[in-house]
Amino acid sequence: MTHPSSRKVALVTGASSGIGAVYADRLAARGYDLILVARRADRLEALCAQVSKAHGIQAEPVTADLTQDEDLARIETILSTRADLRVLVNNAGIARLGPVAQRSAGDALSQITLNVTALTRLTQAVVPAFIARNDGVIINIASVLGIHALPISAVYSGTKAFVMQYSRGLQEELAGTGVKVQLVLPASTATEIWDLSGVPLAALNKDALMTTEHMVDAALAGWDQGEAVTWPSVADATLWEKYEAARSALFAATQVGTPAPRYWVG
């Protein structure tokens, strides 16, 4: 399937609510045609109608459950064959919060399947096409919980740590090409994810809760500034520089080939 490349298309996963729906609106405002993916067809159709009318772009709803192999394969085909595709927003995600002993293995696997496996497969599908065109942007939505594990977020934090390291590795691989990967790490944002997670939105500290509009507009401002890593809520950007410097120093300190003196036996 090929399409005329005069128009530019963005595919947003998890566009039926929350952060994904705002990405859809903002990318439409920037002139992108849209392919919007999620399970709730009614919501996708309503959003497509709304953004098409508001911004004069074309928007196509694609109903898919990204935990299902056949649905995922359909989206992979779109990503690998649409010549007009310029942006992939890997946003679809779920959280099932709670102590491991109090949640099921199914809860753990559902997070891994969507947050890790689907994101990996969709990225894998689009990267060769973007490299061939030397053009394209992948926006991966991780979380501040990718660098911070709470007693209730072992699995969720693990999935977001994967998104972080996967994105960082891809950025290294694609350095010097026209293909960009932006890693976005939102803090708590007011969306449906919370009530579904087991932690009601109403239980959160309102002062630490961002609106979806603020989150996405900040992330897009980071994109415009050419950021590889965007922390929408962090005012002191030097904190990330210091974190990276400490991480790099720790990694360098591992490359010595001998046990550290404190582990010497006898």
Ligand SMILES: NC(=O)C1=CN([C@@H]2O[C@H](COP(=O)(O)OP(=O)(O)OC[C@H]3O[C@@H](n4cnc5c(N)ncnc54)[C@H](OP(=O)(O)O)[C@@H]3O)[C@@H](O)[C@H]2O)C=CC1
């Ligand atoms: N809200 C927050 O505090 C934070 C959120 N994030 C991340 O932001 C991203 C967006 O979440 P957010 O907007 O908050 O939450 P929402 O629950 O509002 O949105 C999640 C989206 O993912 C879609 N989705 C869920 N399951 C599937 C599935 N099996 N197949 C396809 N689509 C699916 C949902 O659509 P549908 O149900 O119609 O399929 C929905 O569109 C997630 O990756 C989340 O981890 C990161 C940090 C903080």
Ligand SMILES: CC(=O)[C@H](N)C(=O)O
């Ligand atoms: C539900 C959550 O844990 C939230 N998505 C986050 O990443 O902070």
